[in-house]
Amino acid sequence: MQQPFFDIVDNLTGQLTGQEVLLAYFSGEQSDFVRFNKSLIRQAGSVTQHWLSLELIDGQRRMSGSCTLTGVPETDRKRAGELLGELRTALPSVPEDPYLLYSTEPLDTEQVRPNELPDTGEITDAVLAAGKGLDLVGILAAGGIVAGFANSLGQRNWFSTHSFHLDWCLYHTKDKAVKTSYAGFAWDAAGFDRKMAEAREQLAILARPPKTIQPxxxxxxxxxxxxxxxxxxxxxxxxxxxxxxxxxxxxxxxxxxxxxxxxxVTLRENTAEGLAPNFLSGGFIKPASVTMMEGGKLKDALASPRSAKEFGVQANSNEHPESLDxxxxxxxxxxxxxxxxxxxxxxxxxxxxxxxxxxxxxxxxxxxxxxxxxxxxxxxxxxxxxxxxxxxxxxxxxxxxxxxxxxxxxxxxxxxxxxxxxxxxxxxxxxxxxxxx
Amino acid sequence: MLKELESRFRQAAPAVDFCSMRFFRCRDESVSVRQLVPEPVRCSDDAGVMITVMHGGGLGYGATSDLSASGLASAADQAVLWAKRSAGASVVDFSKVAMPHPVDDYEGPNEQPWESVSLADKFDLLLSLSKQLKTDDKIVDWSAGMWHKDIETLYLTADGGRVYQRFHMTAPQMRATANNGGDSQTRNLGGFNYAQQGGLEVLDRYHMRQAAPRIAQEALDLLAAPNCPAGTMGLVLAPDQMVLQIHESIGHPLELDRILGDERNYAGTSFVTLDMLGSFRYGSDLLNITFDPTLPEQLASYGYDDEGAKAEKQYLIKGGILQRALGGTVSQARTALPGVSNARAHTWNRPPIDRMANLNLEPGESSFDEMVAQVSRGVYMQTVNCWSIDDSRNKFQFGCEWGRLIEDGKLTTLVKNPNYRDISAKFWRSLKAIGSPETVEVMGTPNCGKGEPNQGMIVGHSSPACLFENVDVFGGV
Structure with missing residues (x-):
């Protein structure tokens, strides 16, 4: 969807008039979800979704809206054009925003991870086999995730990853269970087996009579x-x-x-070593790292572009940690x-x-x-x-x-x-x- | 568009034991003003379909935002693939689940449509309220806002079922925070639980236009108030706290999918077991809880759930005794027990699971003053502020924004940071009095988290004020 998204923004940019500026965001995923209970499948299926968000700016006024896209280029160009028209119609009714801030210096980035995932059915079979004789409950989520930003000033950013996340419990009885997660970009059967073996070891301890302590x-x-x-x-x-x-x-x-x-206690927003996209709303690029707390003392706060304008600081985040370190x-x-x-x-x-x-x-x-x-x-x-x-x-x-x-x-x-x-x-x-x- | 969509589904539906398509479209808008400055307007148009297939005993789904013929065909292929993969490995033999095929329409109320007032006029109202909230230098943050959802659903089955439903939902929001050095106290209008079906008339049902001065003054008063005292005492809860109490300690534990273990990896299990149905004393004789998706203005009212089951009112707890659990068609088939029409999905890209819809505490006979008069030492608490409960839904601790001591049957000193904790059934058995219909408020929660993959669901609750005895109450640090 990378080029179709950029094509949509090119098309919309051509429709802008006067001093209008357009910011556009894209997110999408093609994910398989398999839900397990008692080492059987409860619900399994696939989700394909694409989202377009537009922000139309004229002077200090802005209006934003989003819609689902189909993935069919012609249909999506039409839908995006309609959304732009709706935003343009509403814009004069919106008061000026003194905290409007967007990047005016185009900086392109691309984070693309190749798809190394096996068919989700193979992972599902492995989980079902490993759960035989046990009470396994949990969720497998696997597939591709994309995100993009583009604006009428020519900036283009793209993020694409393929990953899986298996999050499960082995239950002994009632609320006594061992919780385990296994996530990554390529399925490693031996790695999964090790996680299951560790979980089974802890499960054996749960069979002991439970203890209750006093407050x-x-x-x-x-x-x-x-x-x-x-x-x-x-x-x-x-x-x-x-x-x-x-x-x-x-x-x-x-x-x-x-x-x-x-x-x-030292805490950082460590974008460089995290898993999230490195671009922000407004087209800003996140710094590689922001130190929020050092030696137990507060240091730099996280600021979204709008808060950055309101409080006179640099935009550095979505205002909450996404890659906490x-x-x-x-x-x-x-x-x-x-x-x-x-x-x-x-x-x-x-x-x-x-x-x-x-x-x-x-x-x-x-x-x-x-x-x-x-x-x-x-x-x-x-x-x-x-x-x-x-x-x-x-x-x-x-x-x-x-x-x-x-x-x-x-x-x-x-x-x-x-x-x-x-x-x-x-x-x-x-x-x-x-x-x- | 819906006719075309229906036609595409009829063409795309594979030859399987059961196939359905659920179209969901939500157009929403939120408008707010913070500290006299308009926030960016947010509006969205979310549309997509989920095709569900049951075949050979398995179940699969394919969901897509591509509503073209090829998009639906691809989603159907995915659904068939997963149904085949899960056949013989599913928690239930889906070939034995009898799915309904209803034909009907339903539309909720919408007296004053959201669009009937311009965006500019909405901002004018919010700016006016925002000004009324800034009454003192100690008010350091304040905002007023509103949101609206216009939801359309179309449920089709390959065997002729067709249900079209439309819902309009509106909610006011207002907040003031007062600060003095190391302490801040916040008051919200209804604690984010003021939401109903309808248009802009909902704002007046919650007296939004009159609320700002009270919200600001109460935040200031709390700042000067002492902490809530600690001890075992009487507790009167306002409806805007009762909604949380019902939701967390009755609603979730009664969900059949939790009882069956589906949620044990995420939202949790339940202390309720199937053998308790029909005999377990959940609360005092006064406790009557209904599942009621038939009250038009309540947030989660509908004609049919997302698997086509017709909505009907049912008693879950009667005279304090547990009667039935919250389980939709599939959960009923898994347990051979009666349930309710509550298989619901929060949007098109998530499959239906057991949900609460509207879960209501039926009113009693006590006036508010009569309940207070019964308390020699206690606290009256308003508005959800803190919520936490264990994964079996037993040990809970809840906190409110606002409290007032009750001494010798009279409301006295204002207190801040009122909290209480207990164990679910023990707490409901200590229910001593239930407010009369005059004390009832109809509210809703727009974002109840549950399910894997995760879903944030709209649910409704109505409740009178209630009195509990011998509750462990405490305050802040």
Whole structure:
């Protein structure tokens, strides 16, 4: 769809009048989704979708709209032309936007990854075979994802990737399960077999009688996948400049009262090593890296083009992390059970939300294979526990250490379209973590 | 266009046990003003089809935004391919699932069409409200907005089924944040749950034009208020918090696909098991919960679900006893249990799964004052602010924007950061009084997340205010 998209924009550019400027965005995917339950298929199918978004600008006025495209060039040219006409009709009714900002210096980019995926049916067969005799539930998503930007000033950007993401659980019973993900650009049967073998090992531990602990403060270890849930909540207004300047950020006390996190906490938006497109709305190109927090102190905020204009800074992002990168620490991941000693190994966290946003206090649940550990040995699976704890405790005073090994965790999200976000994180050992229910 | 589409489907439909096509088109627009500055208008036109095939016991789908004859043929090919691949390896033998073939039309209300007021006039209204929200230097961020969706669906089966449905949905939004150093307090109009079917008349049903001064003042008042106290006490919940309580601790656990395990990798499982149906005491005798997609103005009302099942009101919980679960045609076939017409997909590119539609708490007999009068020590809480519940839908913790202490049967001190936590069935069994019809509000949630691939679904809830006893309540840091 790369050339057809650029052709559409060329065609629309020819229809512009006066001082009109056109910004155009394209996104699309051709994805297979196979949903599993009890090692059988629940729903399987394919989705082909193409989206065009246009932003028509005249002076300080802008009007934007989007529509699905068919993939048939003639039909799509007509539809895009109609959309442009609708935007032009509406434009005089729209007040001027003082925060309008778009790139006027064309910079072309192209990120194209070749398709190395096998037929999705082959992966499906492998999953069904591996799940035989087990209770496997999950989702396989595979196929191509594209995104593009083009404007009437001549800029052209294109992103194309082909990837798979298998996200699944092996269940022992009720809510006791081992959660595993395997994602990449080329299917490696041996790699999948290793993941399944590790999951089966943990599954055996889940067969032990579960333990229930009383609410209170515990030493916990959060592997990268669990820490990702906390980082996801931090990304919800924690790093964007608009949230900072409007005092709606969860990190309000860092801005207003000088609170800090542990010196070992350094966070970056690492576009260069992430999986997402490197271009932004307005045609801006993301910097290779933005350091949001260094040594536990806030540094550069993430700013979308519109916020950049409003607050007088450089546009550097979509205002939230898409390629989050947390610096490694010094703990050896292979020795975390010894470092944990007696406490809780939390495989995953779940359903986090702010119970006191200005104080950065989060509540959430443990989920999946969470274990009670005594003297460095896993003793029993733990029944689910609710926590209610501040970021300042978890990643500040009570952060005992971060692992030296990190994991790249691609997002499994598929709302509207398959996500290209990712996070590269270490594990975290935390003292006095407050479980409440 | 729909006639052409129907003709193309009839030509593209393969010779299989069952084949359907679901066309979905959503045209939406959102307009907002933040801090007296208009935000970019967002409008979209999303159209596509999903073709579903059941054959040889398997099921497959193909979804595409290409509505041409070749686009539909390609989608049908994909559906057949996946049906063949899943035959003999599916969670149910789809050849034994009897799919309906209804013929009907349905259109929801639309008294004052969205287009009847110009974009310029909509901005004028929002600018006026935005000015009313900025009442004090401590108001540091504020916005007013509205969105509208115009949804058309056409469901066809190769065996003659044809259901055309159209829905108009509108929602007001308003927010003010007050700040003083390290604390910020925000008030929202209805906590994003004010949404109904209809045109611009929906804005007046929620008194949007009058709400701005109250929203701003309440944000300022909260900033000066003490934290909610901690302890076990009485709890009166306003309808704009009850919607969340019903949604999370009754709606989701009763979804049959969760009970059957489909959601265990993502949205979660359920503490409810099939053997509880008909006997489990879910709540006190006062608790009556209905699945009711027949109230025209409620957000998730419709004539037929996305697999062609006719919408009918059903009691899920009656007199506190669990009666039936939320399961559509396929889930009913998998369990041989009665269900409801709730197989729904959020758009054309996602397959139908078990959803809530409208899930309502039937009103009781207590006035609001009578409920407050029953509480010697407690809190009255309004408006969803924080929500979290475990994957079996047992241990929950919810927080509200606004609270007021109840002391010796009277509302007294305003408190901020009111939170409470409990376990679902234990909590519903502590239901002590239900508000009368005068306390009922009809609301909806536009983005309930569930499913793999993920879907953000529109659901509706109506509820009166309710009183619970002996709840673990607490405040902020």
């Amino acid at each position: 209170g403060k515990y030493r916990v270890y959060l592997p990268p996948a669990a820490l990702k849930e906390i980082m996801g909540s931090l990304g919800w207004g924690g790093f964007g400049i608009k949230a900072h300047r409007t005092k709606t950020t969860c990190l309000l006390k860092m801005i207003e009262q000088g609170r800090t996190l542990s010196p070992s 947390m610096s490694a620490g010094e703990l050896d991941a292979d020795a975390v059970l010894d470092e944990l000693g007696t406490g809780v190994y939390v495989n995953r966290l779940w359903y986090l939300n702010y119970s006191d946003r200005p104080a950065a206090r989060l509540t959430g649940m443990t989920r999946f294979a969470t274990f009670w550990v005594e003297e460095g040995k896993i003793v029993a699976p733990l029944n689910v526990m609710r926590f209610d704890e501040t970021i300042y405790n978890m990643l500040g005073d009570n952060l005992a250490g971060l692992t030296s090994q990190r994991e790249l965790l691609p997002s499994a999200a598929t709302y509207y379209e398959r996500s290209t976000s990712s996070a590269r994180l270490p594990g975290a050992l935390i003292r006095d973590f407050a479980f409440t229910l």
